[in-house]
Amino acid sequence: MAASSARDGGLSVQRWTAWALIPGMVRQVAGRLLDTSRRESSLGHYPRTRYHRPMSPPGGALVVGAGPAGLAAAACLRAQGVSFEVLEASERVGNAWFEHYERLHLHTVRDQSHLPFAPMPRSYPRYPSRDQVAAYLAWYAERFDVHPRFGQHATRIEADADAWVVTTRAGDTFRAPSVVVATGLNRVPHTPRWPGLDGCAIPSIHSRDYRTAEPFAGRRVLVVGMGNTGAEIALDLAEHGARPSLSVRGPVNIVRRDTLGRPVQLTSLLLDRLPHRLGDAVGSALQTLTVGDLSRFGIARPHVPPARQLRETGQTPVIDVGTLALVKRGAIAIFPGIERFESERAVFADGRSEAFDQIVLATGYEPAIDRLLPGVRDLLDTRGLPPLAGAGANDGLFFLGFNAYAAGGLLRSIRLDAPRIAASVASRHHGGDEGRGGDR
Ligand SMILES: Cc1cc2nc3c(=O)[nH]c(=O)nc-3n(C[C@H](O)[C@H](O)[C@H](O)COP(=O)(O)OP(=O)(O)OC[C@H]3O[C@@H](n4cnc5c(N)ncnc54)[C@H](O)[C@@H]3O)c2cc1C
Numbered sequence: 001m002a003a004s005s006a007r008d009g010g011l012s013v014q015r016w017t018a019w020a021l022i023p024g025m026v027r028q029v030a031g032r033l034l035d036t037s038r039r040e041s042s043l044g045h046y047p048r049t050r051y052h053r054p055m056s057p058p059g060g061a062l063v064v065g066a067g068p069a070g071l072a073a074a075a076c077l078r079a080q081g082v083s084f085e086v087l088e089a090s091e092r093v094g095n096a097w098f099e100h101y102e103r104l105h106l107h108t109v110r111d112q113s114h115l116p117f118a119p120m121p122r123s124y125p126r127y128p129s130r131d132q133v134a135a136y137l138a139w140y141a142e143r144f145d146v147h148p149r150f151g152q153h154a155t156r157i158e159a160d161a162d163a164w165v166v167t168t169r170a171g172d173t174f175r176a177p178s179v180v181v182a183t184g185l186n187r188v189p190h191t192p193r194w195p196g197l198d199g200c201a202i203p204s205i206h207s208r209d210y211r212t213a214e215p216f217a218g219r220r221v222l223v224v225g226m227g228n229t230g231a232e233i234a235l236d237l238a239e240h241g242a243r244p245s246l247s248v249r250g251p252v253n254i255v256r257r258d259t260l261g262r263p264v265q266l267t268s269l270l271l272d273r274l275p276h277r278l279g280d281a282v283g284s285a286l287q288t289l290t291v292g293d294l295s296r297f298g299i300a301r302p303h304v305p306p307a308r309q310l311r312e313t314g315q316t317p318v319i320d321v322g323t324l325a326l327v328k329r330g331a332i333a334i335f336p337g338i339e340r341f342e343s344e345r346a347v348f349a350d351g352r353s354e355a356f357d358q359i360v361l362a363t364g365y366e367p368a369i370d371r372l373l374p375g376v377r378d379l380l381d382t383r384g385l386p387p388l389a390g391a392g393a394n395d396g397l398f399f400l401g402f403n404a405y406a407a408g409g410l411l412r413s414i415r416l417d418a419p420r421i422a423a424s425v426a427s428r429h430h431g432g433d434e435g436r437g438g439d440r
Contacts, residue, residue, distance in 0.1 A: 060084045062176040066093040066148040069401030069414045070182035072115040075144040076422030089153035094137030103236045104130040107319040108265045108409035178425045180398045186365035196341035204359035213240030219357040230362030231323040238331045249337035251302040253317040256290045272407040280305040298334035314404030
């Protein structure tokens, strides 16, 4: 499929021609020299190095979204000397990380989860907390002088004769020859409908609106979906005196976050270097040894090993941080998929019916890129995910933060992909495109 081949290397084929590569590399080396990425012991002080290099004139790039991907893109564009504007729908950078549930810690290790040029502080633990990630992102924006236009929610990105045009909900229009879309995999909550849900007496929220377990103490809570979020919310509820159940629709690949002190993320990166068949076989054997057969608890294991599932479908395995122990102890009940709701009860696929006080839909998100870019649906793969760069009529469009298929976590792939995208944007702009379009 065109989208995945572009993801796998299309960017280099289309853009990294030798003539473009050489000046890009020179600029990148210059960017590295400007890099102040000595590891900080805290986020307490701001950079001593400022960027005095003259920026290219208006006509630079637009970055849509100021989460980790948008910030990484901006820092790399700055290092390449490309002028840019960042448009952010909310009122702060890294907004999602301020709003995630309180218990959340990264599942990936600190040293593989930072953005380009600036490791997380040594004082951070191996798995930084939600608040630490949010603080790091705010600090990163200051450090690289990224000052987005807040409250600018892009509703449409389309091409006109000589530029890409971004229209926002506020009614503003921004034009630029290149646009980096960094609106995230988790833009729109996915909320499935079951018969009876709308009329039933059980209140429901999406996991996006779940913050803490306190309001649910003593209550029977049905968490729908056993992805990483559902598994951790069920754990949080059990730890805070609620009575959680998990509805698990199909087989789930589960791995332990650490085995003998070694993070699974690092193991998966190591196995990813092996031929896939060998890496998958070792991964499966490790999963059998560390997680074992959970079918007696109602959790089946897919036939596809975790790494292959990620490679082929972009579905991350559940990284267990304690949920399984509580499932085995009976503190978290497991039910199969939901068939319908009746008054205050859920009826499950195996015919069981149970009363609940609250539903938490941990049913995931959609990137919904086609709603932003209705003209480029054929760029997207079967999961609705774009390649790193558009080509042909979509030349000048770039996508950061959508590579769900890579081993090692999304933050890591954002860090690795951002410099490639910025170099590619720079080669367009420094190659003679400057002056097309305008910043506004
Ligand atoms: C609960 C949770 C835990 C995670 N844990 C890890 C982990 O441990 N390790 C890891 O590697 N990855 C993890 N991820 C995945 C990923 O790294 C994060 O989701 C990360 O925040 C992605 O960054 P992003 O910039 O692509 O998207 P987001 O963080 O979602 O940022 C997108 C930004 O774009 C803005 N935006 C969206 N639409 C528009 C629009 N139309 N116009 C303007 N602005 C817009 C949003 O307001 C937001 O600020 C986790 C994800 C979740 C949901």
